[in-house]
Amino acid sequence: LRLALRETLAVRHGKLRQSIGKANVDAFVVTHLPNLFYLTNFSGTAGIAVVTGQRLYLIVDFRYTSAVSELQASAHGCPDAEIVSVDRTYDETLAALLRKLKPGRLGVEGAHLSIGRAQQLAKTLNAIIENVYAPIAAAGDLMIVPCDGIVEGLRLKKDDHEIEMLRRGGLLLSAVALDVLQDARAGITEQELAAKIDWRIKSAGFERCSFETIVASGPNSALPHAHAGERVLGDGDLVVLDFGGVYGGYCVDLTRTVAVGKVDAEMRRVYGAVLEAQQAAIVAAKGGVRAGDIDAAARQTLARHNLAEAFGHSTGHGLGVEIHEAPRVGPKREATAERSAAEDDLIEPGMVFTIEPGAYIPGWGGVRIEDDVLVTGEGIELLTNVPRELNAN
Ligand code: GLY
Ligand code: MN
Ligand code: MN
DSSP states (O other), X not given: OOSOXXXXXXXXXXXXXXXXXXXXXXXXXXXXXXXXXXHHOOOOSSOEEEEOSSOEEEEEOHHHHHXXXXXXXXXXXXXXXXXXXXXXXXXXXXHHHHHHHOOSEEEEETTTSOHHHHHHHHHHHTOEETTTBOOSSOOOSOEXXXXXXXXXXXXXXXXXXXXXXXXXXXXXXXXXXXXXXXHOOTTOBHHHHHHHHHHHHHHTTOSEESSOOEEEEGGGGGSTTOOOOSOBOOTTOEEEEEEOEEETTEEOOEEEEEEOSOOOHHHHHHHHHHHHHHHHHHHHOOTTSBHHHHHHHHHHHHHHTTOTTTOOSOSEEEOSSSSSEEEEESSOOOOOSSSOHHHHTBOOTTOEEEEOOEEEETTTEEEEOBEEEEEOSSSEEESOOOOOOOOXX
8 A cells, every 4th residue: 555554654753852852842843735635645735733742643634534533443553543624714723723732832834834824823732933933912821932844853763664666666667758858859849748647657557747848949958847838849859758647645756858759969968967977976875974965966977077056956856745845956055053064965875865966058958867866774775767768760
């Protein structure tokens, strides 16, 4: 099955409770849906969890109550959970629950709770938002504490279940890619080709596409995140094909660049440079290095080919329940008050990310080659495996 077992969720909760303790809060509210899925296996379009030392209260509305009961009765149910049905609105139900639980310090996901919602919650509970909002009137006993990256921090290193899903996703996406590479031929429009790719992704058994499929042909391939449009693929085009699927809730992501018709010397030169940059980054990727070192390996290779200016995005990004998550595999960052620069982007076993350098030349076209890797104790394991030659169709 594609969901984590109850025992796996229990391990995640144990780690979460440690992080909550470190953040010095008594209860923690999870409003970011990918985090909610990670903690509960619940994947509705709305829901809130309140995690305390002993319990996880899962607030869901009528649309999901029977699905959640079924989930709870299975081996994939959320441990120590109490299901709370929404009465009127989510936030009123949350407030009512918090009045009952009476946490002194309540953690919320600062990055995912709007100011409006937080203020409304504070008003309803007669609370203060730490460092943000202090009403003149005397507040009650509750302090709302914006916390950052608590669940995201746990998601950084994948557990065995997640690795299994990402491995299966990578294999499946690689099989899809073999067919996709054949579909990129003269006469088809970008949109038609994108629709075909989406069909292949879903037919292969993915739950959905992990982002909007990119088909960028000819001059459009110089735009890293072009939308597939009405342009017809023709002779002499480079075509960037970037697509991915979600398997068991986990996102995989792959890019190949193909040529339609003739391949000229400049196409080979740029393609060869990007391929070399990707190889250099793959070789540099292992536990103990910094993400910035992996990025530098790709960037320096492209610079040697006079393509430094043509590579304007990061070398890669983490994959998991979100298509773009930590770690960011980009140029080294300065230290912040909270974290040293080295801590900020330390690569460790269990991390999964993309390696996707590219070169984009306005008016001419572009090349990107993207694969997904898992950092192991020894080095890395490639999760995607598809030929990387610039073949002409
Ligand atoms: N398609 C989005 C990415 O590769 O990051
Ligand atoms: Mn990507
Ligand atoms: Mn991609």
